[in-house]
Amino acid sequence: MSNVVTRFAPSPTGFMHIGNLRTALYSYLVSKSQGGKFILRIEDTDQVRLVEGATDVILDTLKMTGIEYDGEPYVQSERLSIYKEYAEKLIAGGNAYYCFCTQQRLDSLRDENGIGGYDGHCRNLSKDEIEKNLAEGVPYVIRQKMPDEGKTSYTDVVYGEVEIDNSELRDQILIKADGFPTYNFCHVVDDYLMGVTHVVRGNEYLTSTPKYCLLYDAFGWERPTYVHLPLLMGKDENGNVSKLSKRHGAVSFQDLVNDGYLPEAIVNYIALLGWCPKDSNQEFFTMDELKSAFSIDGLSKSPAVFDYEKLKWFNAEYIKKMPDDKYEEKALPILDEFCENYINTKKLASLLHTRISYFGEIRKSIDFVTSRLEMDSSFYTNKKNKTTPENCKEVLVDCLPILEAVENWDNDTLFAVLKEYSASKEKKAGAVMWAVRIAVGRQIITPGGATELMEVFGKAESIARIKQAVEELE
């Protein structure tokens, strides 16, 4: 057991963004690849944005993806007194101060772009003034006192040395007027108290990390190792990339699962967005394989665009690898919901097994089964098999009695019967199959051949469809 401790610290927003999930995964892997500990901390200090049941979404997602946290999750709203205590220590040490500025005054400090700042107005209030305001119950926040000059730097494991001028740093708020701490403050206190050794988080914190370093310094605590992750991007229809968001499609884990993507496939794909194994081209990974293959130096610095096409490919591969019973467990309920009783859904499911990339696609590919589609006689024309509406009609008329005589209505029998017919008439088997397939399927491209389709439809419906086709060719 190593002493590596990492954490995942989501705020309960009601859904798990795929970018957050990737952060959770990497944080988990940084720890577990070293045999360390991984803890979960719910950061619910924003009372305005609280969402009912949001924590369950986080818990469910972690469970489904196999990201297991150690111990019980911490909940920040239950730790308020701790933050207060540490904030007061900071004030006593001269590294933080009470600020009584009104929202109105703060707003007046913003520039034309809406970018705010703080002018340090309350930095040097006299002790009397502070006591007086406090006694009168004037609302206040607690701010961190930043150095006026100099630079603060730290070494990030993936980005290297990052240095910021202290003049860039604002006196950020540590405790809000409602008494709740800000992320900027409580995550530092918690990470220290919980023994977090590696802070793994998104790149958006890269430039604010010096502020947190200063907090560690003020408390006299050893700074953790920082592992910032490249951002996940999405691409819009114009080809512009930006932080992955809803306008790029389904971006929550739950959305993807509802569309019929498998959690293992999602995890496998996002593991590779920003990380690559050393000395190997392996791209299929189970969680256990990720744990042993992962290393921090395989992390990349540049942002990665989330590619739905590749996700689809991964998912299709995972579906193809599913054993029949597992596959049917997912596919059959969908088919049974939309198909009439006489449809052989088991057969239909097996035809679809190599043809879908996510389960939601099933619904889209069975219109020709759930109804008799509008069709055009031009469908019968096929150059390679030299078929025309005329000769197809001939074939169909010939085959009707032959098919009606078939007792064992399965693919092999049907294929043999039609093959025999084509031989007797000296026709290409392909030509016969084409005619029957179009008549039964009523669309040019079908998931499966003529005889497979007939097996799906069953004898009565197949023959009814062929009869209808013949009539339409009159």
Next chain:
RNA sequence: GGCUCGUUGGUCAAGCGGUUAAGACACCGGCCUCUCACGCCGGUAACACCAGUUCGAUUCUGGUACGAGUCACCA
């Protein structure tokens, strides 16, 4: 706008001074075939730009351009 980070084919991405610059997705051909899909075989396609260091730069340094992030009583 200030600051910070990034830049290898359309996308993911290997490479860590000398390579015909891997591999995967997508795309395009071919084979297989009862259409499609699966499978198999093959193909198109990249080091942002300019200097410098060096015998030699995709790899190191600087600048430019472009992109992204950040500058909240959100995390």
